[in-house]
Amino acid sequence: MRALGLGAACLMLAGCATSSLVLLPDDEGHQGSVAVLEADGQASQSVISQGNSRTKLGEANANPQPLGEKGLKPEEAALLTTLPPPAKSFTLYFDQGTTTPTVESQSVLTALRAEIASRSGPQVEVTGHTDTVGSEEDNDRLSLQRAEEILNWLAGQGIDRSLMLASGRGERDLKEPSIDNFSSATNRRVEVIVR
Amino acid sequence: MVRIPIAIGLTALMIASPAFAEIARVKQSSGTAFVQRNDQQLKPAPGLQLLAGDRLVTGKDGRMSLTFVDNTRFAVGPNSSIAVSEFQYDKTRQKGSFVTQVDRGSLAVSSGKIAKSDRDAMKVRTPNTLLGVRGTKFIVEVPE
Numbered sequence: 001m002r003a004l005g006l007g008a009a010c011l012m013l014a015g016c017a018t019s020s021l022v023l024l025p026d027d028e029g030h031q032g033s034v035a036v037l038e039a040d041g042q043a044s045q046s047v048i049s050q051g052n053s054r055t056k057l058g059e060a061n062a063n064p065q066p067l068g069e070k071g072l073k074p075e076e077a078a079l080l081t082t083l084p085p086p087a088k089s090f091t092l093y094f095d096q097g098t099t100t101p102t103v104e105s106q107s108v109l110t111a112l113r114a115e116i117a118s119r120s121g122p123q124v125e126v127t128g129h130t131d132t133v134g135s136e137e138d139n140d141r142l143s144l145q146r147a148e149e150i151l152n153w154l155a156g157q158g159i160d161r162s163l164m165l166a167s168g169r170g171e172r173d174l175k176e177p178s179i180d181n182f183s184s185a186t187n188r189r190v191e192v193i194v195r
Numbered sequence: 196m197v198r199i200p201i202a203i204g205l206t207a208l209m210i211a212s213p214a215f216a217e218i219a220r221v222k223q224s225s226g227t228a229f230v231q232r233n234d235q236q237l238k239p240a241p242g243l244q245l246l247a248g249d250r251l252v253t254g255k256d257g258r259m260s261l262t263f264v265d266n267t268r269f270a271v272g273p274n275s276s277i278a279v280s281e282f283q284y285d286k287t288r289q290k291g292s293f294v295t296q297v298d299r300g301s302l303a304v305s306s307g308k309i310a311k312s313d314r315d316a317m318k319v320r321t322p323n324t325l326l327g328v329r330g331t332k333f334i335v336e337v338p339e
Binding site for chain 1: 217222240241258260264266272301305322324326329330333334337338
């Protein structure tokens with residue numbers, strides 16, 4: 001009865017619409033979920049996991065409805081088109097003990113530069129790594145030098161330095177697990193994330 | 196003898212102030228839109244760095260989009276008032292906590308690494324609901 005009364009009050013008052021959630025698959029087509037932890041001040045254990053659904057919020061038992069043939073509202077579709085592009089990763093490889101990218105990595109550099117230039121308000125995270133040949137201290141230094149080498153190259157190509165940050169992880173994050181003093185072309189790398 | 200504690204004090208200060216670290220960058224905005232930081236209203240030009248506690252505000256023709264340092268992406272629709280009340284991220288461990296409060300308007304989210312790191316590490320609060328985000332894309336709408 002009380003719920004009915006509230007519903008009637010909402011019908012009479014303009015702008016009394018309730019909050020809602022539209023759940024969608026992510027860009028890779030994977031469907032995650034959203035849990036309702038609290039509704040109207042009460043703890044809840046509802047989990048919304050149906051993709052392409054709409055749920056009225058504020059009820060302890062979430063009741064998702066399929067979007068159906070009508071799909072998204074025009075303003076929802078418009079909102080989604082303004083999401084920024086996903087972050088993109090690039091990996092450059094290095095000759096042993098050097099800060100020189102391999103010949104194969106040259107084309108990756110070109111693609112990286114183009115990706116940064118194409119973005120609005122970009123942020124670039126450049127992280128250097130080494131293999132396990134040499135001491136940890138030397139590798140910390142070398143990994144940072146590799147990252148700085150890439151950052152400097154990008155700066156030389158006209159990318160603003162303030163958009164970029166270089167750091168070195170030495171031999172702490174091996175791509176290919178290995179024993180100490182093991183030469184690995186896979187581990188000698190710089191990873192760049194463009195946001 | 197006096198210098199050492201001062202040096203330690205400064206180092207501790209630098210480490211203990213992650214609240215002033217960049218959490219996101221504005222990608223685009225249009226119409227009436229600003230970032231409210233304490234009593235300042237900042238123009239959301241592309242590249243503006245956001246801090247934890249910032250509020251994203253748009254008018255009836257306003258929009259704003261941003262990407263966080265954990266790869267979470269936001270699109271803010273018209274007539275919105277949305278606060279990033281909490282944001283902590285450890286880049287090395289790829290873990291953190293993230294609380295967004297949607298007081299009014301619409302927000303599209305594509306979640307990033309924080310949502311993946313621990314169950315309900317990313318939360319979204321609306322006036323009547325607290326949501327735990329478990330890795331996905333969604334839209335929250337809060338009418339006026």
